[in-house]
Amino acid sequence: SGGAGALAQWVLVELQGEVEPRQSGGLAGSLLGDLHYTCEGIPVLIVGHHILYGKVVQLEKPFAVLVKQGGAPQPSPGEPHGHYAVTALIKTKLLFKTRPKPIITHVPRKV
Amino acid sequence: SLVIRGEKDEQAVLCSKDKTYDMKIADTSNMLLFIPGCKTPEELNADAASCNIIHSQIAGFSNNYWELRRCRPKLKKLRKILMEDPYEGPDSQKDQTLTFSKYTTDLLSLIQASEEEILHQLQVIDACKIEGYWRILDFDYEMKLLNHVTQLIDSESWPFSKVPLRVCLEELRCLEPREMIQHILLSYGRKYVDDGEVYFEMREDKICRAIAQMLLQNAVKFNLSEFEEVWQQSVPEGMTTRLDQLKGLALVDKSSRPETIFLLKVEDLPENNQERFNSLFGIREKWTEVDITPYIQDLCAEKQTVGALLTKYARSSMLNGVKVYNSRRPIS
Numbered sequence: 103s104g105g106a107g108a109l110a111q112w113v114l115v116e117l118q119g120e121v122e123p124r125q126s127g128g129l130a131g132s133l134l135g136d137l138h139y140t141c142e143g144i145p146v147l148i149v150g151h152h153i154l155y156g157k158v159v160q161l162e163k164p165f166a167v168l169v170k171q172g173g174a175p176q177p178s179p180g181e182p183h184g185h186y187a188v189t190a191l192i193k194t195k196l197l198f199k200t201r202p203k204p205i206i207t208h209v210p211r212k213v
Numbered sequence: 214s215l216v217i218r219g220e221k222d223e224q225a226v227l228c229s230k231d232k233t234y235d236m237k238i239a240d241t242s243n244m245l246l247f248i249p250g251c252k253t254p255e256e257l258n259a260d261a262a263s264c265n266i267i268h269s270q271i272a273g274f275s276n277n278y279w280e281l282r283r284c285r286p287k288l289k290k291l292r293k294i295l296m297e298d299p300y301e302g303p304d305s306q307k308d309q310t311l312t313f314s315k316y317t318t319d320l321l322s323l324i325q326a327s328e329e330e331i332l333h334q335l336q337v338i339d340a341c342k343i344e345g346y347w348r349i350l351d352f353d354y355e356m357k358l359l360n361h362v363t364q365l366i367d368s369e370s371w372p373f374s375k376v377p378l379r380v381c382l383e384e385l386r387c388l389e390p391r392e393m394i395q396h397i398l399l400s401y402g403r404k405y406v407d408d409g410e411v412y413f414e415m416r417e418d419k420i421c422r423a424i425a426q427m428l429l430q431n432a433v434k435f436n437l438s439e440f441e442e443v444w445q446q447s448v449p450e451g452m453t454t455r456l457d458q459l460k461g462l463a464l465v466d467k468s469s470r471p472e473t474i475f476l477l478k479v480e481d482l483p484e485n486n487q488e489r490f491n492s493l494f495g496i497r498e499k500w501t502e503v504d505i506t507p508y509i510q511d512l513c514a515e516k517q518t519v520g521a522l523l524t525k526y527a528r529s530s531m532l533n534g535v536k537v538y539n540s541r542r543p544i545s
Binding site for chain 2: 110112113114115116117118119120121129134137139143144145158165167182186190192194196199
């Protein structure tokens with residue numbers, strides 16, 4: 103509901119496995135990595151010293167991102183007890199399901 | 214907008230104006246990151262100028278999400294709530310204290326269905342608004358009202374297809390409230406206008422069915438041929454009774470000698486698919502498709518057939534050359 107033009111469009115990035123922070127402590131505020139696209143439009147994610155290749159997928163069933171908003175402290179009968187607002191829609195995901203490859207910098211052979 | 218409905222002991226559903234959806238949590242072992250403002254390759258190509266680094270923040274991540282699946286509205290509760298306090302007529306003492314508020318808005322917050330599905334069901338069960346509250350008629354009172362009308366039709370020699378509203382209201386107003394006479398005509402007839410006057414085409418099948426219910430509810434079971442005789446005599450003169458009018462209301466036991474018939478109302482059976490089948494197989498071990506269909510028809514999802522339901526919840530076998538269905542699991 104509401105004009106689709108008014109809603110933000112987000113993108114989903116789907117990773118196999120888990121992401122762990124390099125140091126202890128949470129993930130919040132940390133850098134995940136760099137996202138690139140090749141000329142053919144293939145997404146490439148560099149996380150730490152790993153590189154992942156993925157693909158752009160148009161979601162058959164788009165997602166809606168809901169944010170909970172406080173309801174009335176004492177709702178009257180028939181009134182909703184809480185509200186969720188649709189903040190954004192997600193119609194595209196970048197799916198990374200291939201095994202991350204470690205990036206090894208080229209070591210020149212000794213002549 | 215959409216509404217999530219359910220009480221603490223129920224599984225949540227999401228309702229639009231006219232549809233109901235089950236809400237299920239879907240889990241994934243993958244990690245889902247959501248990134249506002251992240252650009253797709255197409256968007257970047259269109260914006261040729263950007264060779265700069267775009268700093269994006271990951272808004273959050275999750276391992277699960279809600280999935281919606283269209284489902285049948287859960288309407289059994291509606292009937293149950295209304296049956297707690299059926300309307301017995303204006304003379305009844307009971308109505309003095311209504312402990313339950315049954316305004317439309319309250320029903321909406323209790324029933325796990327969309328508004329349109331609820332309003333449609335209220336019509337199907339012949340509920341009516343009395344002093345602002347949705348009520349269902351007590352069956353005996355309903356039969357009393359119906360009887361007034363059928364007796365009047367008989368004494369006036371009207372055809373069943375052309376019963377005038379105005380005259381009914383005039384003739385019966387000293388017996389019952391106008392709204393009730395109108396309600397019974399709407400429940401048991403089809404309204405139409407002819408030459409500026411409102412008429413009703415009485416629904417023979419529904420009238421015969423109601424009278425059968427009235428007869429059957431007085432005993433555990435009846436001798437079939439005796440019942441058929443009494444039933445035909447009890448319906449208005451000119452109407453014809455047929456056993457197929459009783460689908461979903463009564464069941465004939467062809468295996469007993471003599472054959473018997475007993476009341477079995479589909480609306481009294483469980484709403485959940487598995488529970489419904491368990492209940493039916495508890496009543497009778499083996500069912501033919503013809504017999505069981507009226508008792509499972511309402512379980513069919515949008516594009517599901519009775520056959521598909523039987524494949525899923527029952528096992529078939531042959532009995533005396535006839536295909537029958539029984540339970541997949543032992544019934545205690």
